[in-house]
Amino acid sequence: MPSLYTRFVSGALFPLHERLKHHNSVALRQQMERSQWLKPAELGALQLQRLNALLSEVGQHVPYYRELFAREGIAAGSFKSLSELQRLPFLTKAVIRANTEGIKSERAQGLARFNTGGSSGEPLIFFIGKQRVSHDVAAKWRATRWWDVDIGDPEMVVWGSPIELGAQDRIKAIRDKLLRTELLPAFEMSEAKLDSFVAAIRRKRPRMLFGYPSALSHIAKHARAKGQRMDDLGIKVAFVTSERLYDEQRALISEVFGCPVANGYGGRDAGFIAHQCPSGGMHLTAEDVIVELIDKDGRLVAPGEAGEIVVTHLATSDFPFIRYRTGDVAVMDTASCPCGRGLPMLKEIQGRSTDFVITLDGTVMHGLALIYILRDLPGLASFKVVQHSRERCEVLLVPEPAFDSSAPARIVAGFKKRLGEGVQVDVNLVDAIAPEKSGKFRYIISHAV
Known part of the structure; x- marks a missing residue:
């Protein structure tokens, strides 16, 4: 039984907070608490309806997609099935970096600037509108209440x-x-x-x-x-x-x-994708996201096989994420969850790993403390941090033409501020960063003890 204060916050204070921020997360959460019990076919129909609405909107008001649809002969908003989504090209971090202004809707107002790239090692600057924030808040709120x-x-x-x-x-x-x-x-x-x-x-x-x-x-x-x-x-x-x-x-x-431990999967860029329920199912936020799993050639994998997660977020008309390649790998779950929710599930998430590093004085520090220095640098395609010892750290950077030649000095200063002034920080510009022998990428590696 929630306390009186919790009921006040959940029922009055937080809804007021959301209204003042012009978010409609309260109504969205209530809708989601009903739609989570829909059967898979009904959820699919809801996804198709929302997908067509999204494509119709971006086809009119987002320059990048308006030009794309015209070039490919796609009648936006006329898809008869979700499988037609595969007619659209993938959206990658490189595409977003090259077309950031063109991906903004001409009708967007009050967009908030964000960056990410911590676990992927590819810095990305993008924008989010109030519609998307409201949906993510509602999805997280619903999952919280499951517990x-x-x-x-x-x-x-x-x-x-x-x-x-x-x-x-x-x-x-x-x-x-x-x-x-x-x-x-x-x-x-x-x-x-x-x-x-x-x-x-x-x-x-x-x-x-x-x-x-x-x-x-x-x-x-x-x-x-x-x-x-x-x-x-x-x-x-x-x-x-x-x-x-x-x-x-x-x-x-x-x-x-x-x-118990409840696992959640998502990101600021791709949205609130999945969350675990008390029965163990890792449920997709299917009302808001369409998830595809693809192989290295970009083809859909068979059920039960591992593939890269590709996300279409249906509440991103201000700055669309349509067939967005996350770089993470997962396996879809073909079973039904004992909880009875119709939301599809991920069986296994194989991506996302950020390590700790150790400062010169022995303090254990989260790797994101270093990633935050790198991820917002302009003209940086990707990076990797290797801490060889407490005394020496190497930073590998793949620069783009817009890379600032003064950035390495700022990186060194930032790393020393966090790791210790006596730490040697080597910044090396490289053409590419190879994956590990396993084929997976790790962007913070620490050998320090």
Whole structure:
């Protein structure tokens, strides 16, 4: 039974917050809580209807797609089946970088600028409108409620945060206090920091945890090593995302915190793609996203086979993500979930892995602390960071024509600020970055001990 304050936040305060931001996430969440029980054929019909509406809109008001449809002879908004989506070319990070202005809708207002590329190693700048934000908030909110927790329940978030906070961050801090959400910065994992994290979690006694699986498992391992119980706090669930969740991480987090672990998959670029329900199913947000799995030649894989995830987000008419190649690999689940929801499922997600690095003084730091320095640099096609030891770090960059020649010096300064002034940082420009022997890409590799 949710507390009186939780009911106030979920039913009044947060809806007011969303209305003030011109989001319609409350109504969308209510719709999603009904549509999740639709049968697969009904969901497919809903997807087709929304796909045609999206293509009709972008075909009229997005220059890139208006020209594409005219060139390919595609009558936007007239598809008879979802399979016709394969007539459209893939959208890649390189295509977006080359056509950023052309992908913006002529009708878009108040677009927010974002960047990503942490786990993919390919920096990307893109834009999101209020429609897309509303849908992502609604999808995450629905998945949260699957676990008998809600907005307003005490929450501890272990996440990356900037070193310096601006005015907007301070406003966000006030909002988080009202919503009973508290942030623990995941970039630094020194002994003292880990002690303070354990103490903060015990003090707050959150109903839910949220964070990187690597960070939560690191805190859990520390608490166990210190003999500190964490399974007596009443934590209902630990939500993890942004990295691949390994079995040993799930087991450790669940054992130490005394709660189930709910995996989530998505990204700022591709959207809120899938989330695990209490019955174990990794359900796609099928009302908002169409997911295709393709092989190396761009062809759809057979059911049960691994393929690269390609996403069409149906709420992105302001800056469309249509057949967007994520670079992640997954397997579709052909079974039905015991929960009874008609939402399709992913069986296995094989992508996404970001490592920790170790500073000169031995502090364990999340790899995203270094990635954030790189991912917003203009003219950078891809990158890789190899920490050979605490004393030496190598940065491989694949530059594009617009690459700023002064960037390497800024990278060195930024890395030294985080790793230690005594660290040698070698920045090397290369033509290409090869994958690992396994064929997978890793963009933060640390050999430091």
